[in-house]
Amino acid sequence: MGKSKIVNLSSAVALSFPAFLLLGTLLGGCSTVSPWARARRLFYEKKLPSPYNQIKVKDSVIHDAVPKIQRLGDKLDPDLEGAEIISHSSNVVVSLGQSKDGYKTWFNMVTFQENKLNVIRKYFFIVDDKPGYFQLGPGGGLRFDCEMALQKHLLDDPDAAEHTRQITTLRHVLENLHTDMDELSDDTDTPGQENKMLEICRILINQTFDAVLLKLNSSPMSATRLSQADGAEFNHINFGKGTIQMVSVGNTVRVKIRSGMFAKRTKIENSQTKANNNQPKKERAYKPSPVFR
Numbered sequence: 001m002g003k004s005k006i007v008n009l010s011s012a013v014a015l016s017f018p019a020f021l022l023l024g025t026l027l028g029g030c031s032t033v034s035p036w037a038r039a040r041r042l043f044y045e046k047k048l049p050s051p052y053n054q055i056k057v058k059d060s061v062i063h064d065a066v067p068k069i070q071r072l073g074d075k076l077d078p079d080l081e082g083a084e085i086i087s088h089s090s091n092v093v094v095s096l097g098q099s100k101d102g103y104k105t106w107f108n109m110v111t112f113q114e115n116k117l118n119v120i121r122k123y124f125f126i127v128d129d130k131p132g133y134f135q136l137g138p139g140g141g142l143r144f145d146c147e148m149a150l151q152k153h154l155l156d157d158p159d160a161a162e163h164t165r166q167i168t169t170l171r172h173v174l175e176n177l178h179t180d181m182d183e184l185s186d187d188t189d190t191p192g193q194e195n196k197m198l199e200i201c202r203i204l205i206n207q208t209f210d211a212v213l214l215k216l217n218s219s220p221m222s223a224t225r226l227s228q229a230d231g232a233e234f235n236h237i238n239f240g241k242g243t244i245q246m247v248s249v250g251n252t253v254r255v256k257i258r259s260g261m262f263a264k265r266t267k268i269e270n271s272q273t274k275a276n277n278n279q280p281k282k283e284r285a286y287k288p289s290p291v292f293r
Contacts, residue, residue: 044104045126049145051095051108052124057147057252062117065110069095087198089183090114096197103130103140107201111148111180121148121176127204128261141239141260144205148176152251163223167216170226170246173255174209178202208257211236212244236260 051068070086084097094109106126113120124145131140150172181202185195215234216223225232231245242259 044099045143048097048106048126049108049124052122052145055110055119055122057119057122057149060110060119062112062119065112065119066093069093069108069110071095085197087184089186092180092183094184094198096201098197101130104128105197105201107198109180111176121180122146123177123180125201125205127201141262141264142204142208142236142242142257143259143262144208144257145255146173146177147252147254148173149252150176163216163220166223166226166246167213167220169248169253170209170213170216170255173246173253174206177205207237208242208259211242212257231256234259239263 096107109123111121127142129140212234226246231243236242236259239260245256
């Protein structure tokens with residue numbers, strides 16, 4: 001009789017253990033898998049914009065930039081193999097990609113100056129629509145980077161206030177992006193699937209710029225924060241709080257937009273960097289090796 005009770009109890013524990021493990025994983029924020037998932041996510045976020053980071057506006061030419069966009073000789077991660085599609089028009093080249101699970105969509109895009117063939121605009125965009133976990137809050141986020149050369153008369157307006165010039169410059173950035181995307185969409189050799197992916201990216205970017213411009217128009221003085229290190233804040237319709245930074249050097253303009261998990265991670269990294277910089281440096285003391293010789 002006692003043996004029977006022990007057997008039944010052991011069976012009950014064995015059956016319930018997976019449920020306890022699953023519950024503990026959920027309550028613990030998926031701690032058993034999150035480090036691995038976070039490492040892979042950071043790997044992709046570093047790998048995907050590498051063409052954008054390597055290409056230089058004004059300096060890079062078509063012979064240097066196109067191989068980087070096509071990732072010639074670059075062995076991608078097996079999960080990304082075959083995930084990118086190249087499309088081009090007479091002056092624009094884009095590499096569009098989507099992860100196997102369908103959550104991540106991204107592109108690297110460059111525009112060349114007609115006849116001179118040097119890069120005058122470059123873009124990187126990624127959206128991650130993967131849902132989050134319980135106490136971690138909503139998942140997903142959006143990142144947009146661009147750098148472009150604008151005509152000098154578009155940047156210099158001595159009669160305009162600083163925030164007005166910033167908003168006007170941001171509108172010119174969006175207009176150039178639309179021009180480049182329209183050139184790709186109008187190209188008769190571009191397959192339909194690529195047009196659909198590019199159109200989805202365009203819609204998401206337009207939503208983001210609409211949210212930014214809505215904030216800047218309602219509070220024009222916040223536009224003066226665009227050139228600061230932390231940028232200006234805005235609310236994205238899908239991903240919550242975000243930040244945008246826009247810096248002009250000569251006639252070159254650089255824009256960085258982060259929302260959702262990308263914005264949160266940037267703030268965490270910034271706070272960690274400041275904390276590390278504020279800590280006094282300690283002199284290294286010599287310690288004998290604990291290894292026996």
